[in-house]
Amino acid sequence: MAVDTALSERKLIILKAIIQNYLETGEPVGSRTLTKYTNLNLSSATIRNEMADLEDLGYIFQPHTSAGRIPSDKGYRLYVDMLMDEKEQEITERENGLLEKTDKVEKVLRQAAKVLAANTNYATMVSSPVNNRNTLKFIQLSQVDAEQIVAVIVLGGNVIKNKIIEVGETLSNENLLKLNMLLNTTLNGMSIDQITLGLIARLKEQAGIHSEVVGHVLDAVAEIIHIEDDMEIYTSGATNIFKYPELSDKQSAQEIISAFEEKQQLADLVTETLASENSHGIQVYIGDETPVKTMKDCSVVTATYELGEGMKGTIGIIGPKRMDYEHVMRTLKTLQNELDAIYNKDPKE
Amino acid sequence: MAVDTALSERKLIILKAIIQNYLETGEPVGSRTLTKYTNLNLSSATIRNEMADLEDLGYIFQPHTSAGRIPSDKGYRLYVDMLMDEKEQEITERENGLLEKTDKVEKVLRQAAKVLAANTNYATMVSSPVNNRNTLKFIQLSQVDAEQIVAVIVLGGNVIKNKIIEVGETLSNENLLKLNMLLNTTLNGMSIDQITLGLIARLKEQAGIHSEVVGHVLDAVAEIIHIEDDMEIYTSGATNIFKYPELSDKQSAQEIISAFEEKQQLADLVTETLASENSHGIQVYIGDETPVKTMKDCSVVTATYELGEGMKGTIGIIGPKRMDYEHVMRTLKTLQNELDAIYNKDPKE
DNA sequence: TGTTAGCACTCAAAAGAAAAGAGTGCTAAT
DNA sequence: ATTAGCACTCTTTTCTTTTGAGTGCTAACA
Numbered sequence: 001m002a003v004d005t006a007l008s009e010r011k012l013i014i015l016k017a018i019i020q021n022y023l024e025t026g027e028p029v030g031s032r033t034l035t036k037y038t039n040l041n042l043s044s045a046t047i048r049n050e051m052a053d054l055e056d057l058g059y060i061f062q063p064h065t066s067a068g069r070i071p072s073d074k075g076y077r078l079y080v081d082m083l084m085d086e087k088e089q090e091i092t093e094r095e096n097g098l099l100e101k102t103d104k105v106e107k108v109l110r111q112a113a114k115v116l117a118a119n120t121n122y123a124t125m126v127s128s129p130v131n132n133r134n135t136l137k138f139i140q141l142s143q144v145d146a147e148q149i150v151a152v153i154v155l156g157g158n159v160i161k162n163k164i165i166e167v168g169e170t171l172s173n174e175n176l177l178k179l180n181m182l183l184n185t186t187l188n189g190m191s192i193d194q195i196t197l198g199l200i201a202r203l204k205e206q207a208g209i210h211s212e213v214v215g216h217v218l219d220a221v222a223e224i225i226h227i228e229d230d231m232e233i234y235t236s237g238a239t240n241i242f243k244y245p246e247l248s249d250k251q252s253a254q255e256i257i258s259a260f261e262e263k264q265q266l267a268d269l270v271t272e273t274l275a276s277e278n279s280h281g282i283q284v285y286i287g288d289e290t291p292v293k294t295m296k297d298c299s300v301v302t303a304t305y306e307l308g309e310g311m312k313g314t315i316g317i318i319g320p321k322r323m324d325y326e327h328v329m330r331t332l333k334t335l336q337n338e339l340d341a342i343y344n345k346d347p348k349e
Numbered sequence: 350m351a352v353d354t355a356l357s358e359r360k361l362i363i364l365k366a367i368i369q370n371y372l373e374t375g376e377p378v379g380s381r382t383l384t385k386y387t388n389l390n391l392s393s394a395t396i397r398n399e400m401a402d403l404e405d406l407g408y409i410f411q412p413h414t415s416a417g418r419i420p421s422d423k424g425y426r427l428y429v430d431m432l433m434d435e436k437e438q439e440i441t442e443r444e445n446g447l448l449e450k451t452d453k454v455e456k457v458l459r460q461a462a463k464v465l466a467a468n469t470n471y472a473t474m475v476s477s478p479v480n481n482r483n484t485l486k487f488i489q490l491s492q493v494d495a496e497q498i499v500a501v502i503v504l505g506g507n508v509i510k511n512k513i514i515e516v517g518e519t520l521s522n523e524n525l526l527k528l529n530m531l532l533n534t535t536l537n538g539m540s541i542d543q544i545t546l547g548l549i550a551r552l553k554e555q556a557g558i559h560s561e562v563v564g565h566v567l568d569a570v571a572e573i574i575h576i577e578d579d580m581e582i583y584t585s586g587a588t589n590i591f592k593y594p595e596l597s598d599k600q601s602a603q604e605i606i607s608a609f610e611e612k613q614q615l616a617d618l619v620t621e622t623l624a625s626e627n628s629h630g631i632q633v634y635i636g637d638e639t640p641v642k643t644m645k646d647c648s649v650v651t652a653t654y655e656l657g658e659g660m661k662g663t664i665g666i667i668g669p670k671r672m673d674y675e676h677v678m679r680t681l682k683t684l685q686n687e688l689d690a691i692y693n694k695d696p697k698e
Numbered sequence: 699t700g701t702t703a704g705c706a707c708t709c710a711a712a713a714g715a716a717a718a719g720a721g722t723g724c725t726a727a728t
Numbered sequence: 729a730t731t732a733g734c735a736c737t738c739t740t741t742t743c744t745t746t747t748g749a750g751t752g753c754t755a756a757c758a
Contacts, residue, residue, distance in 0.1 A: 030721050043731050048722070066721050066738045137493060144487040144503050152501050152511065154493050164507045238610050239603045250597060254588045257606055261587050379750050392702050397751070415708045415750050 006057070013038060014050050015059055016083045019071045023322050026245070028068030073287040073321070076299070080284050080325055099338050105129075105307065108342065110234045112315060112335060117237025119331050122319030123260060127270040128232040129311035134159065135191045136225070139183045141217065146170050151221055155192070157311050157343070161227070165220040167213050179214065182207060183221070195225055231270065233263045244320040252297060256318070259294045268292055270314040273302045280304050282329050282336075287321055299323045303332045305339035315339070355406070362387060363399050364408055365432045368420045372671050375594070377417030422636040422670070425648070429633050429674055448687050454478075454656065457691065459583045461664060461684060466586025468680050471668030472609060476619040477581040478660035483508065484540045485574070488532045490566065495519050500570055504541070506660050510576065514569040520562050528563065531556060532570065544574055580619065582612045593669040601646060605667070608643045617641055619663040622651045629653050631678050631685075636670055648672045652681045654688035664688070 007015070017038045021029045029037075031044040031051060051069055054060050059075035062068070071079065098115045099108055109126045116124040138154040149165045171179075186203060187195060200222045207214050238260040241247045247256065259265040272291040273283060285291070285300040292300075295318060302316035315335060317328050356364070366387045370378045378386075380393040380400060400418055403409050408424035411417070420428065447464045448457055458475045465473040487503040498514045520528075535552060536544060549571040556563050587609040590596045596605065608614040621640040622632060634640070634649040641649075644667060651665035664684060666677050 028721090032721080044721095045723095045731050045733090046729080049730090052723080062722085064738060065723095066736085068721065138491070138499065140489075140491050140499075142487070142489050142501070148507075150487065150489075150501060150503055150509065152491070152499060154499055154513070158497075158513045160499065160511050160513070162501065162509050162511060164503070164509070235610065239607045242599050242603045248599060250591050253602070254591045258588045261584065261609070377750090381750080393750095394702050394704090394752095395700080398701090401752080411751085413709060414752095415710080415748095417750065 010040065011050055011054060012083065013040060014047060015054055015071075015075060016079065018051075018054075018060060018069055019075060019079045019083070022071055023324060026322060028063055028070050030068035033068070071322075073289070076286045076321055077289075080286070084326055086326065086329070098335060099342060105343075106232070106234075108339075109232075109313070110236075112339065113234045113236035116315065116317065116331065116335060117240060120317060120319070120324075120328055121237070121240050121243060122317045122323065122328070123235070123238045123240050123256070125233055125235045125260070125266050125269075125314075125316050125318070127267070127314045128234075129157075129305075129307050129313035130231050131157075131311040133191050133193065133310060135189055136187050136195070137189075139187060139221070140180055141165075141176060141183070141221075143171065143173075143176060149176075149217060151217075151224055153221075153224060157307060159311075161224055163220070163224045165217055167216060169213055171213050171217070175214065179207065179217065192225060195222070197222060231267055233266050233270070235260050235263070235266070241319070244322075246322075247297065247320055255294050256298070259292070265292045265294055266316075269300065269302070269316065273314045273316070274304060274312055280306070282332055284325065284329075297321070299325075301325070301328050301332060303336045305336045307339065307343045313339075359389065360399055360403060361432065362389060363396060364403055364420075364424060365428065367400075367403075367409055367418055368424060368428045368432070371420055372673060375671060377412055377419050379417035382417070420671075422638070425635045425670060426638075429635070433675055435675065435678070447684060448691060454692075455581070455583075457688075458581075458662070459585075461688065462583045462585035465664065465666065465680065465684060466589060469666055469668070469673075469677055470586070470589050470592060471666045471672065471677070472584070472587045472589050472605070474582055474584045474609070474615050474618075474663075474665050474667070476616070476663045477583075478506075478654075478656050478662035479580050480506075480660045482540050482542065482659065484538055485536050485544070486538075488536060488570070489529055490514075490525060490532070490570075492520065492522075492525060498525075498566060500566075500573055502570075502573060506657060510573055512569070512573045514566055516562050516565065518562055520566070524563065528556065528566065541574060544571070546571060580616055582615050582619070584609050584612070584615070590668070593671075595671075596646065596669050604643050605647070608641070614641045614643055615665075618649065618651070618665065622663045622665070623653060623661055629655070631681055633674065633678075646670070648674075650674070650677050650681060652685045654685050656688065656692045662688075 014034060017034055018029050021033060021037055031047040034047050035042065035044050051060065054075075055062070055069065058072055059078060060069040061072050063070055098119075099111055102108060105128070109128060113124050113126040116126070135156045136153065137156055140152050141149050142152070144150050144164070147167060147170075149167055149171065151163055151165055153161045155161070182203065186199075186206075200218055204215050204218050207218070238257050241253060241256055247253065269290075269292050276283060282301065282303045285295075285302075287299065288296050290296060290298065290300050297320075298318050299321045300316060300318050301323070302314050304312055304314055306312050315332060317323075317332065319328070363383060366383055367378050370382060370386055380396040383396050384391065384393050400409065403424075404411070404418065407421055408427060409418040410421050412419055447468075448460055454477070458477060462473050462475040465475070484505045485502065486505055487501075489501050490498050491501070493499050493513070496516060496519075498516055498520065500512055500514055502510045504510070531552065535548075549567055553564055553567055556567070587606050590602060590605055596602065618639075618641050625632060631650065631652045634644075634651075636648065637645050639645060639647065639649050646669075647667050648670045649665060649667050650672070651663050653661055653663055655661050664681060666672075666681065668677070
């Protein structure tokens with residue numbers, strides 16, 4: 001609890017008490033309450049003086065004259081950065097089974113969002129991992145019927161893409177075999193952004209068979225490979241915001257819940273998070289700090305997880321500013337670890 | 350406007366006026382208002398007498414003594430069944446392009462939900478089509494690497510399922526070829542529910558190669574085929590309910606929006622709709638009639654669409670009971686037609 | 699007999715008034 | 729530097745009053 005701040009030890013104690021009390025009750029906290037809540041034996045009058053100072057410094061404010069004080073964004077920020085007790089020890093202990101392992105990534109992520117919401121009583125989101133530096137592991141074209149070919153592409157992390165390609169004329173069996181061979185020998189192990197249009201053009205020449213069909217099919221393959229992994233976002237507990245009066249007036253509720261339904265804004269949030277420096281740590285956005293304007297009256301806490309082979313995704317919690325940051329960060333860390341572990345060759349299994 | 354009801358012509362006119370006025374204003378409607386709103390030249394006193402009768406018969410009621418009348422569920426029902434003017438003519442006219450055609454069914458459906466919400470100001474849902482009587486069109490196993498096989502299954506309507514199968518030992522190339530041959534010759538053209546476990550067991554014997562791997566792989570294949578087509582449900586405009594005071598108190602709003610987030614209840618609704626007799630017509634559930642209890646204070650209007658080859662899905666609108674049924678039903682019909690047309694070989698293109 | 703004017707009555711919603719309570723800032727004493 | 733004391737400020741709650749829409753019923757009317 002280093003103090004290179006301008007704040008005296010005593011002010012810090014009082015500020016911490018104010019914030020903790022406010023987190024618990026949601027009510028502005030007054031000087032009398034603090035005399036009981038802290039163990040410095042001071043009268044309410046003294047506390048009042050300190051509070052006046054803290055207000056001048058911008059850490060707390062009064063919703064109206066003659067009400068207690070509420071933490072400002074700056075106050076919360078200080079709290080999260082320096083004042084909060086982090087109970088690190090517990091993290092490792094409870095690292096067991098919130099999630100069931102299943103082979104469908106989608107299911108796991110859905111469940112993750114749910115678990116998170118159930119554990120915290122806030123709104124939660126989990127993004128599917130994206131990675132353009134992913135590598136191609138296997139590719140195969142098969143003839144479904146006279147006019148259709150199905151292309152199946154397996155990427156690292158066992159992400160499977162596929163698509164039906166409509167072809168005018170039938171492709172001979174030998175040609176198909178040749179194509180498959182060619183594609184696999186050339187492309188396997190390459191990362192997706194290495195597979196450029198130029199490369200495909202060269203492939204077309206090498207293909208030897210100069211039929212139009214082959215060209216068409218190769219174009220289609222290129223297209224499939226580059227189709228944006230449209231990031232999925234799973235959400236849960238959006239209606240938890242109704243539990244917090246400061247967010248549940250019609251206006252706010254509508255905005256926030258819309259954001260959860262439309263998901264575009266959440267996607268922006270994810271992008272932002274992944275881009276940020278401190279990736280793989282935990283990020284806390286308080287009020288206006290949030291990259292998404294809709295959530296300017298909320299706090300957003302996010303973490304990045306990694307499903308092997310550099311596929312990163314984000315898990316996040318959105319709630320009121322008076323959020324139980326400790327608990328949220330702990331839960332998020334736990335889940336982050338589980339996700340990190342679940343698809344990586346985990347020593348335990 | 351046949352009258353085999355016990356209601357006199359005049360009572361019907363008054364009831365209709367009450368309902369239409371209430372749909373417009375959302376306020377209980379009183380006798381004086383009706384003297385102006387209708388063109389039967391009657392005094393408010395006479396109207397009051399008629400209203401008293403209508404109330405006795407259960408078509409309208411007062412939210413409290415000394416308020417105007419509001420339609421009951423029974424009243425709405427009568428309105429929808431007999432009183433409403435249906436402007437059929439317009440339907441055909443505007444049957445153009447609310448939706449952009451794209452090859453991703455998912456995108457179209459997402460968009461459909463959005464368009465519907467934008468056009469009606471209610472909450473909307475669109476289910477992806479499901480069909481267990483779908484037939485298997487093509488199946489292929491391919492070796493991805495030493496320990497993984499990818500199984501690709503193409504169903505009618507070009508629905509593609511796939512999964513990675515983990516195998517302990519490598520399957521020889523010839524065996525794989527044999528298996529593929531066997532699977533395709535036996536299963537192609539069969540409907541999914543014809544492919545029973547017994548059939549797979551027999552296949553195992555025929556497989557000839559009695560290695561464990563083959564058995565394992567076949568089991569996996571059976572599993573994939575039978576994995577429930579998890580019906581996707583796309584929603585839009587859930588927050589529109591905030592526009593209707595009767596649904597936007599915290600309690601109701603939370604319940605309804607949760608239903609939209611969790612989607613399980615919507616899925617039940619879809620199942621119900623598809624099962625019902627009058628499929629491919631339009632169904633109107635008023636209040637308690639709704640199969641989903643959460644929506645007992647709403648009206649739900651649904652329609653079934655068909656994406657070729659018997660793949661049926663549902664589109665639906667959820668709003669307050671005082672919903673603009675005419676407009677909703679018209680919009681729903683339009684969209685239903687568009688969806689029906691968009692993937693069926695449409696003569697126009 | 700069906701219709702209507704008239705009137706007393708009911709009840710919700712809006713507006714106002716009063717009381718209670720929490721908390722503050724400041725001053726003066728310790 | 730701390731604190732007791734007090735006047736003051738605002739919100740919140742409660743109670744009362746007023747307003748207004750709408751009803752049901754009765755008695756008169758065509």
